[in-house]
Amino acid sequence: LIEIYDLMQPGHPENTAHETGSDPAIIKPLTFRALDLGGDKPVRFIPSPIEMNPSLGLRGIRLLLKRPELLRNHIAALLQMAATWRRPLRFMLPMISTIEELLEVQTHINELIPIVATEQSIDAEELAQLLPTGVLVETPAAALMIEQMATLVDFLSIGVNDLAQYILAVDRTNASVAAMADPLHPAMIKIMSHIGRAGRQAGIPVSICGEIASDATAIPLLLGLGMNELSVTPAAVALVKQAVRQCNLLSCRQLAEQALKCQNSRQVRELLMAL
Template sequence: MSELPGTGVGRGVALGPVLRMPEPLGAPSSAPLDGPVEAADAAVHEAVAAVADDLTKRGALAGGDAQAVLEAQALMAQDPTLLDDVHTRISGGANAERAVHDAFAAFQDILAAMGGYMGERAADLGDVSQRIIAKLRGVPAPGVPDSDTPFVLVARDLAPADTALLDLDKVLALVTSDGGPTSHTAILARAKGITAIVGVEGAADLVDGQTVVVDAAAGVVVTDPDPDLVTATEARIAERLAAADRPVTPGALADGTLVPLLANLGNPADAAGAVALGAEGVGLFRTEFLFLDSPTAPTVEAQRQAYVQLLSVFPGKKVVVRALDAGADKPLSFLTDQDEENPALGRRGLRALRHHEAVLRDQLTALVQADAETEADLWVMAPMVADAEETAYFVSLARELGVRTAGVMAEVPSLALLAEQVFQQADFVSVGTNDLTQYTLAADRLLGSVASYQDPWHPAVLRLVAQLGAAGRDAGKAVGICGEAAADPLLAVVLVGLGATTLSMTPAALADVRAELGQHTLEQAREMARAALAAPSAAAARAAATSAHVV
């Protein structure tokens, strides 16, 4: 029996035999092109179109976060720069398969060298390349193996197209040797509620049929477990299954302190599924889906219909809608500047909306109309707000147009530093931990070379949350968390200890967070928060909170 460490996703545990992913397709032949360049080019474009269409259809079937990931892969397949490189290689005498392999591999090397987030995108690009080559060969693309019995899937990494459509009746858990907490394998496993451990040292040595325990909570894979561990693991699995079958209760700490658990959603179609998983409302509804891929802003009527569809699912429940958050990695031709050198620090979020106020007025008008037709408790917030003056602008406009509860997102450190002033204007504040971490640590979320800084456990980030929590408590107003940090069960407890009054997350994380909250009193959560705040680094903060929890 031995332990292989990695990064756990969620708090799940699984026990079963290993089944490894098949190896990738062999490298194409280096034989020279045999036939016209035009014919080879046409074959590549036909294969690319077929792969992009397949990825898009898989995304539509999967829905949610998986759909966005697979649609991004479909765009990768059709990237003009890559296709130009393929054409250049074919024109130089390479056969079609080899040209695709080499062009994609060259760009993969660039991404891999960047490391972190961008390095993890290299695996996605490799999967696209494999699928195109398989189409050219007329063979099936490598994928998840078939099995008549449940298994633990072990792979170097898992393609988003495979992760999105895993048969959860057969796949007990995922174990990968590559990837990290921001890899698409981790993101999709979290969204689908799959027990997973990524970046496992020694995963390559696991063999088919070998029995393993996959303990995501501890971040370890245990090989060849002894009878005592097997018994203990089976008991944990049974307890988790029993807990899942129990009636969903409101989120609360062990002493009865209520902590409403809300869902992060990006489309009204995902609302019913979130309710089924125990969402007590919505803490972040992203409205970008209405605006992306459009040359103009949608009409008030088109927006109203979408908002009615969402709000109708949550009668009497809080639904927090974020005003359009365009800019940075979500540019819109009709709203954001196209030539900014650093768009993450440019005119994005409320800055862009304020510059094009008609777009913001239309959105708020549509939300008010939808609110009048439904029975949800609508809250509306502005993204990328820097200070009390911007807060006052948004809240004043929202109230002018009929919004009853208006607040702002805390993503910029300056807003946390001015929290007392902000709460004089806003009805509530919601903390976007993803961007707050990015701006606090001066590390672009999309830049792989600084991916190690993207950790909301960093004490600097936690101190800003603590300032917001204290100011909200003094003002008697809500402080929500709607970033990915809330989906980490242990960190969720710490955030409550820092003053968070609600937590919002991907729906699949609700059960684990609800269970973790129930193990701690408010005073214990505050003790864990104090320990994390005193730590010198993100890793030390997590360790300190864990030790405080054990004590």
């Protein structure tokens, strides 16, 4: 997973993207998250007002849609890079709350495809296939609308840390309550199951990012809930691979069914530790 910060760098907007992924040894799909600023991640080059509730304010895709020149530069950079390499580059949209936001982003993509295709001497239909688009599910609204959203995108990813914050009404920056933002809360288990099922029905992959994706004890549960991909730090790759290889998918699904019946996080953890 690569987050696009090319506009914070000097030179043409696609330069950072090219430098980031131009190593020919990289053969796995690359996922680029759109610039996820605002809220608790302000930057000087985007003036923003002081907000009483920054986590609920102008951030993620909301900010980019208010500043379409930033969004269009992101899209153009990725399209140019995809055209150069002739390989797909996945574009992930953070903090989506409505289908209207998703469609507005797709309108920008559709407008830029023929422009970049002409510049790069590539067929527009071919170029369109090289930028699969997905949603980072972080808001309750996106989670509840996921069946409809899944029909409009190429992949889904669960941003479990922010999603837990919003589902459980917990400020992760407040030390007094931060521990309550538990990704193994039964409400989170149900939400992840719902998203995983929507991905299966739409025939698209579902990934999960956050600390829980690196938790070896939780991996059987995540697989059973329908996660196809785990987004982890490089240091955790070996541990996660080993944990996945030890899993039986049928057993994982049975575990998920048991977890969905739990009444609290403690019961979920006891279930996982009993494996």
